Amino acid sequence: GQNIDQPTEMTATEGAIVQINCTYQTSGFNGLFWYQQHAGEAPTFLSYNVLDGLEEKGRFSSFLSRSKGYSYLLLKELQMKDSASYLCAVRDVRDYKLSFGAGTTVTVRA
Amino acid sequence: DGGITQSPKYLFRKEGQNVTLSCEQNLNHDAMYWYRQDPGQGLRLIYYSQIVNDFQKGDIAEGYSVSREKKESFPLTVTSAQKNPTAFYLCASSAGRAGELFFGEGSRLTVL
Numbered sequence: 515g516q517n518i519d520q521p522t523e524m525t526a527t528e529g530a531i532v533q534i535n536c537t538y539q540t541s542g543f544n545g546l547f548w549y550q551q552h553a554g555e556a557p558t559f560l561s562y563n564v565l566d567g568l569e570e571k572g573r574f575s576s577f578l579s580r581s582k583g584y585s586y587l588l589l590k591e592l593q594m595k596d597s598a599s600y601l602c603a604v605r606d607v608r609d610y611k612l613s614f615g616a617g618t619t620v621t622v623r624a
Numbered sequence: 625d626g627g628i629t630q631s632p633k634y635l636f637r638k639e640g641q642n643v644t645l646s647c648e649q650n651l652n653h654d655a656m657y658w659y660r661q662d663p664g665q666g667l668r669l670i671y672y673s674q675i676v677n678d679f680q681k682g683d684i685a686e687g688y689s690v691s692r693e694k695k696e697s698f699p700l701t702v703t704s705a706q707k708n709p710t711a712f713y714l715c716a717s718s719a720g721r722a723g724e725l726f727f728g729e730g731s732r733l734t735v736l
Contacts, residue, residue: 518666547724556714556727557667601666610674610721611682614659614666 518615520602525621526592534587534618536602544607548576548587551599551617560587560600589620597622626651630715630728637702637709637735645700645731647715655721656698660684661712661730670713673698674721702733710735 517539526532538546545564549557561569563578563585575588589596599617606613628649637643649656655674659667669682673692687706692698698717702709712732716725 522664544722549725554730556729557725559724559726562724603667605722609680611669611672612657612725613669613683616664616666 518602518604518613520600520615520618522616523619523621525623528592528594528622528624530592532589532592532620534589534600534602534620536585536587536615538583538585538602538604538615540583540604540606542607543580543604544610545605546576546578546585547603547605547612548574548585549601549603549614551601553598557601592622594622594624596620628715628717628726628728630713630731633729633731635731635733637733639735640704642701642703643709643733645702645713645715645733647698647700647728649696649698649717649726649728651717651719651726652695653717653719653723653726654695655718655723656692657716657718657725658682658688658690658698658700659714659716661714667714670700709733 520536548560551557561576568577573590578585599619601617602615603612631646657672658670668684671690673679689701714730715728
């Protein structure tokens with residue numbers, strides 16, 4: 515199974531940068547996903563990492579270190595609309611199930 | 625437009641009643657999933673199906689049942705055996721077992 519940890523809450527100022535960390539333990543890693551979820555809505559896909567390194571997509575970047583069981587999501591130039599929950603999810607190579615962390619609620623303040 | 629449709633969006637049920645949540649996708653995806661979300665917890669996998677007429681239990685399948693008779697449909701029944709059914713239920717699909725998940729808008733079930 516998976517054990518996925520991420521901080522519960524983070525607060526940042528509009529225009530700033532926030533880094534959301536995610537650590538995981540798995541017996542068979544096959545990719546890590548980040549999703550954004552606004553309150554009461556469905557999660558939407560942000561990024562995917564399967565190899566070590568940084569993936570950049572506009573204001574969002576995601577980093578993976580498989581040896582450390584560690585990933586982070588970097589949100590730059592924060593906007594008020596970025597206030598949401600950010601979910602880290604890890605795929606298991608044995609059954610391809612996707613397991614989710616509890617999510618990090620980011621609040622962006624003016 | 626392609627997507628995943630869940631219905632109903634809100635549902636109230638009395639204790640002891642079964643209820644079925646609908647999930648339909650027109651993305652031509654092979655794999656479909658049901659997750660449950662509770663406050664302060666991550667999404668937990670209830671059931672998943674990687675192909676028509678086949679499905680597997682997830683981490684919290686007790687008290688739930690599913691069917692996958694058509695590629696585009698994966699209904700979830702919450703039975704009276706589910707002890708704490710009040711939750712937000714999310715259906716998802718993926719092109720293959722390794723693809724990203726696309727989620728429906730969710731169904732919020734409240735047991736009175």
